[in-house]
Amino acid sequence: MSVIITKQLAKAYIDGPNTIHALQAVDLEIAQGEFTAIVGPSGSGKTTLLNIIGGLDACTSGQVFIDGRDITTLKDKELTNFRLQHIGFVFQAYNLIPVLSARENVEFIMLLQGVDKKARRQRADELLLAVGLEGQLHKRPAEMSGGQQQRVAVARALAAKPRFVLADEPTANLDSESTANLLDIMARLNAEEHTTFVFSTHDQRVIDRARRVITLQDGRITADVYNG
Amino acid sequence: MVLFKIAWRNIWRNKLRSLVVILSIVVGIFAGVFTIAFSYGLNQQRTESMLRSMVSHIQIHHPGFVGEYAADKTMDNGQVQQELERLPQLEAYTKRVVVQGLAQTAANSAGVMVQGIDPVAEATVTDMHQKVISGSYFDTKSRNPVLIGTKLAEKLKTQVGKYVVFTFQDKLGEVVSARCKVVGIYKSISSKIDETLVFAQIHDLQNLLGMPSEFHEVAVVMQEAGQARTGAAQLQAALPSLTVRAWQEVSPELGYADETMSSSLFIIMGIIMLALMGGIVNTMLMAVLERTRELGMVRCVGMGRVKVFVMIMIETALLSLIGGPLGLAVGASFSAYYGKAGIPLTGFDQGLEAFGISNVVYPVITATEIMQVMAMVLATALLSAIVPGIRAIRLKPAEAVRAF
Ligand SMILES: Nc1ncnc2c1ncn2[C@@H]1O[C@H](COP(=O)(O)OP(=O)(O)OP(=O)(O)O)[C@@H](O)[C@H]1O
Numbered sequence: 001m002s003v004i005i006t007k008q009l010a011k012a013y014i015d016g017p018n019t020i021h022a023l024q025a026v027d028l029e030i031a032q033g034e035f036t037a038i039v040g041p042s043g044s045g046k047t048t049l050l051n052i053i054g055g056l057d058a059c060t061s062g063q064v065f066i067d068g069r070d071i072t073t074l075k076d077k078e079l080t081n082f083r084l085q086h087i088g089f090v091f092q093a094y095n096l097i098p099v100l101s102a103r104e105n106v107e108f109i110m111l112l113q114g115v116d117k118k119a120r121r122q123r124a125d126e127l128l129l130a131v132g133l134e135g136q137l138h139k140r141p142a143e144m145s146g147g148q149q150q151r152v153a154v155a156r157a158l159a160a161k162p163r164f165v166l167a168d169e170p171t172a173n174l175d176s177e178s179t180a181n182l183l184d185i186m187a188r189l190n191a192e193e194h195t196t197f198v199f200s201t202h203d204q205r206v207i208d209r210a211r212r213v214i215t216l217q218d219g220r221i222t223a224d225v226y227n228g
Numbered sequence: 229m230v231l232f233k234i235a236w237r238n239i240w241r242n243k244l245r246s247l248v249v250i251l252s253i254v255v256g257i258f259a260g261v262f263t264i265a266f267s268y269g270l271n272q273q274r275t276e277s278m279l280r281s282m283v284s285h286i287q288i289h290h291p292g293f294v295g296e297y298a299a300d301k302t303m304d305n306g307q308v309q310q311e312l313e314r315l316p317q318l319e320a321y322t323k324r325v326v327v328q329g330l331a332q333t334a335a336n337s338a339g340v341m342v343q344g345i346d347p348v349a350e351a352t353v354t355d356m357h358q359k360v361i362s363g364s365y366f367d368t369k370s371r372n373p374v375l376i377g378t379k380l381a382e383k384l385k386t387q388v389g390k391y392v393v394f395t396f397q398d399k400l401g402e403v404v405s406a407r408c409k410v411v412g413i414y415k416s417i418s419s420k421i422d423e424t425l426v427f428a429q430i431h432d433l434q435n436l437l438g439m440p441s442e443f444h445e446v447a448v449v450m451q452e453a454g455q456a457r458t459g460a461a462q463l464q465a466a467l468p469s470l471t472v473r474a475w476q477e478v479s480p481e482l483g484y485a486d487e488t489m490s491s492s493l494f495i496i497m498g499i500i501m502l503a504l505m506g507g508i509v510n511t512m513l514m515a516v517l518e519r520t521r522e523l524g525m526v527r528c529v530g531m532g533r534v535k536v537f538v539m540i541m542i543e544t545a546l547l548s549l550i551g552g553p554l555g556l557a558v559g560a561s562f563s564a565y566y567g568k569a570g571i572p573l574t575g576f577d578q579g580l581e582a583f584g585i586s587n588v589v590y591p592v593i594t595a596t597e598i599m600q601v602m603a604m605v606l607a608t609a610l611l612s613a614i615v616p617g618i619r620a621i622r623l624k625p626a627e628a629v630r631a632f
């Protein structure tokens with residue numbers, strides 16, 4: 001059964017006299033355990049799609065089912081809680097709370113979920129170990145490199161035990177070494193923990209690592225390819 | 229609480245800005261508290277010295293005498309003395325004959341109020357005996373000795389040892405005159421008093437007015453000024469044919485001063501708070517604006533509006549709650565210190581004396597005022613937190629994170 005299903009998803013922005021069709025008739029299914037890249041030129045609607053799937057933005061028409069539940073009908077408060085419980089997010093930048101340490105940032109999500117302190121601490125440390133940051137527990141974001149920060153963001157996204165992780169250009173600000181490193185970690189978590197990843201990217205090296213590549217153009221899916 | 233931890237650390241992200249805000253709160257509240265303490269001190273001092281020099285705590289008169297100074301509206305010992313002695317918190321009392329008249333010398337004349345007093349009893353009620361700056365306080369064998377104020381002495385161009393002629397109407401309305409010897413000149417806390425009030429011995433005046441055992445006024449001092457009202461009520465009940473008034477009624481402006489003062493001081497405090505609130509709100513709005521992405525991000529990952537609001541609220545409130553008590557503490561300790569040491573107002577002596585204020589002020593601040601200021605600080609803290617909090621939760625998460 002698919003984790004994510006979109007049906008005739010459309011998003012239009014009214015911009016003065018013009019209507020921008022950021023997404024049009026997007027039908028998409030993503031199954032448990034996928035490692036999927038959304039690609040396409042700038043302005044093709046990648047961020048818009050991820051935001052709508054992630055419950056961050058409302059669509060103009062169509063439906064989004066997460067585990068069979070139509071999230072387009074949820075109220076703001078329910079949606080916030082839905083995101084908290086079911087979706088992990090990694091953004092391009094500004095993922096972390098600057099005044100909290102790496103460990104505290106990872107714990108933060110679990111705190112919002114109401115996980116007790118001991119379990120929080122233990123899981124945060126496990127996750128930071130998994131992303132290779134066991135030595136940086138007490139560092140604040142500003143004291144870490146961009147790559148390290150993104151790894152904390154991945155650990156944070158996983159802390160909630162989400163159904164899937166959405167990552168909007170997670171490597172856009174990283175050098176190639178950090179990019180490879182982050183991809184390694186994501187791929188390993190996907191392989192070992194069966195965590196579903198959906199990420200957008202421009203970077204060919206990242207696209208090459210994806211097992212499924214969905215191409216958007218002018219808000220429409222123009223290609224959907226499974227690699228190897 | 230992690231929200232608290234985040235809020236606290238966020239305050240110190242922009243140390244200088246936060247310190248400026250906190251410092252302005254400290255200074256503002258310090259200034260407010262000290263102003264309150266100073267004003268109350270000034271007022272209390274004025275009240276006490278007025279009571280001590282003139283008004284005393286309770287006054288008893290014939291009902292017709294009050295405000296009229298009619299010489300024939302007298303009372304006699306009878307019940308008065310007996311009832312006074314039964315007053316539990318009585319400190320002292322004295323009888324007076326009071327008459328309006330004209331003082332004349334070869335040089336000039338002036339309208340005056342002559343009080344016939346029993347010098348010994350009077351000294352237990354008022355402090356006029358300590359205010360004599362030349363001559364003596366009725367320590368004399370002279371006939372018809374009088375004590376006059378410096379201002380009057382100047383006006384009449386007279387001095388100790390010289391004579392002044394006083395003219396007034398006696399009990400029956402006949403005009404009588406007496407030649408009195410100035411045995412002393414006093415300088416009280418009030419130049420108005422110095423200009424108009426003359427003291428004579430009670431029996432001299434009684435003889436002159438043809439009322440050998442009668443008097444117009446009894447001035448009573450209780451152990452504490454605060455006991456005046458209950459004492460007066462008790463006396464009034466026992467002496468229904470007379471008018472018994474506590475100092476607050478005799479000299480309403482002294483009583484009102486406290487009330488008007490406290491309301492005007494709280495207006496001042498309110499203005500200070502409002503100004504501080506403006507600064508706090510501004511600072512926090514700036515902080516919220518700077519953190520648009522960060523706040524958008526936490527909303528995206530599942531932090532609810534209420535929690536975000538509370539987080540910003542805590543941060544805002546913390547600014548006031550660090551600065552407020554600090555300012556209050558500094559203000560209160562300054563007030564306490566100067567409440568003991570006194571603040572000399574050199575340079576203002578002349579002007580203040582006219583108001584019945586001596587030139588050293590002892591600030592007074594009580595727990596009540598401190599609590600009130602504390603409540604205002606708290607209200608400021610919470611009120612100023614609302615606008616930034618609302619701004620923070622108005623952010624649309626998706627747009628906030630998009631704004632790269
Ligand atoms: N708030 C908005 N108002 C108006 N138009 C918008 C808004 N957000 C996005 N768009 C438009 O929607 C279209 C899709 O934008 P989107 O950000 O999804 O593209 P993208 O594929 O993520 O591009 P990039 O690779 O540059 O990140 C673009 O034409 C964009 O200008």
Ligand SMILES: [Mg+2]
Pocket residue numbers: 046047048168
């Ligand atoms: Mg994008």
